[in-house]
Amino acid sequence: MKKLDAKVYCSSCKQKTNHQILYTHSQSSDVKDDFQWHEKHHIAQCLGCDGICFVKQYGSEDMWDIDSGEQVWVDDFTVYPEEPQKVSIKERIEEKMFHRNAKHFKNAPESIQNLYNQIIESFSKGYDILCAAGLRTLIEGICTHLNIKKGYLYDEEGNKLPDDDGKIRKHESLGGKIFELYDKKFIILHQALILQRVIKFGNDALHQMKTPTYYTLKEAVDIVEKVLYDIYELKNHSLLKK
Template identity: 35%
Template sequence: MKNISEKVYCRECNKKTNHSILEQDNSLMHFKVSSSDYKNVDFQFEDNYYIVKCNGCDSISFLREYDDEDQWEHDDDGERYWYSTYTVYPEEPKNKHSLLSQKKMYNVPRFIKDIYEEAVKSYNVDSLILCSVGLRMIIEAVCKEKGIDKEYLVNQDGTKKIDSATGEQKVKNLGLQEKIEKLLISGIITEPQSMVLHQIREMGNVSAHEITRHDEHILRRAIEILESLLFNIYEVSKLELFNRKRLKPKSV
């Protein structure tokens, strides 16, 4: 594989790294457009597009390399040299806010952890609408893992409400608002936590249905709150601060 001459941003490594152009059937995954492709064009340019792979973590990105006759500068000796402009997708964060590091969680179920990681990545690349929706999905995922997603219906006298067509007890699928209340009733979360989860639920609803970006500082706080919640639900019970074997007191 051919290496790119400059380091470009890698979203997984979170820094600029060396990249190589991928190949397919022994051909570079490369597309080029230049002034030579057009008639009667006086301005000279070349626009190259590549599918590239980070040499460090193997993540795949899309890279554009552009240069034209105006892209030149003078070196220390006064000699003119031309340079190329590289743009990678997904793009490097604009540093409007400091990046969040993903918390290490060893006992959080994989499917919940995947959503959490995607939400943090969305925050770090300024995709705040996706981040809001992702945070709401974390709550949905916790409810699913805890078996809180439906409710069996009963009659006023407490007997099962039966579906005449199937002969089975009728089931009602719960909305997220109801699921959060079930988490509270089950003792999985506290009253203050349920109030915050309802706020995150509403934020996700607004982002999804009204295409609204929430303030980055609010989202950052929401991520931190959900990190704490996941830690309390899945990690605390697994902690061992000391060895199980009790140390014998020393005789004085």
């Protein structure tokens, strides 16, 4: 039998293990659709204890990474029963780990500021999935406000990435739009690369209800705040007027 392409959590072994696939149901977008995605639902068996679990595998054109300078498409795997959180939301709130004050970006559109405020509120209350999904929506909102429609994909060295057929073209995906922000000098390359990671776990939250860690969210909020400042506030800095 075929093995899952990734290790997933086993509730009996209490750790991530290899699993073999017993049964799979697949569905995907049409080849003519603007946005390409696929989803597989597996019944799988742990190769350590023989325990049975349900695994959801999801991938889309927004979900890719750079490996040795090449564009590599990646899938996410969500297992049921899920891996338990090491620290509960209640415990984190009691310890005030999540509290964060929203910043005011006076030159940003009201819709962008309002969405950012809601993201910070979700972060402070420990609503991980809402916060992650909100960050993805905020990035798309920035692109919409700046009339960014599509863009090329780049590797970590700033080289344009070709498609599987070897052609270099602009993509209408959010990943392409983020790199168009870089092309138009709204952000730097490394900000664009980090935002690609942010939309990846934002997609996980939207499509798989997958919860990112507190520290992942904190770092994502940090970089998104920096992007908001660079795009909307920096050009209006008081020192530029003196």
